[in-house]
Amino acid sequence: NAGVTQTPKFQVLKTGQSMTLQCAQDMNHNSMYWYRQDPGMGLRLIYYSASEGTTDKGEVPNGYNVSRLNKREFSLRLESAAPSQTSVYFCASSEYGGYTDTQYFGPGTRLTVL
């Protein structure tokens, strides 16, 4: 079991460029999440997908789009990157998305926008 995998691990973009962060899980989980982590701010939820075919905005969705491609894969797209999007991005999954569920995290993508 690989758990939650993310690609790429590192990325440098110029302002205005676009990119897609990929996430996949092999635990047959229903719910998936995208977070960003900034120093001193903990994790902030960007988007989540409670189940295949559904997506919802989290706390900080502006400037991002997501696609739940199938049960395994949940991608995050930056259409026009801005320096404020420099961050570490984590994908996570949980079995049902319930309030007692454990979330399982990928290793993260470090994104720098110049």
Added chain:
Amino acid sequence: AQSVTQLGSHVSVSEGALVLLRCNYSSSVPPYLFWYVQYPNQGLQLLLKYTSAATLVKGINGFEAEFKKSETSFHLTKPSAHMSDAAEYFCAVSERDSNYQLIWGAGTKLIIKP
């Protein structure tokens, strides 16, 4: 809105000493509470969680936390620190008002002195 406060962005203890990391939440309704750990350059992993069963919760690696409703706290402790405990620790809560999404504290970096 629910908020989570972790007192101290950095906590330094000597190897073998007691570890105490503090977490307070703001909800008047007892939420569900989690501690996650993030080792350097890795994703987060669950240490322990409180889901309204026993108020003293035991987790992995010798950590435990006690839910105190009267103090709205869920502090994390370990009797004897080990060098391998050096990491960043995050407290999180979930509750009905947040649509059961996790609300995260800002994190506490635990430093172990030899």
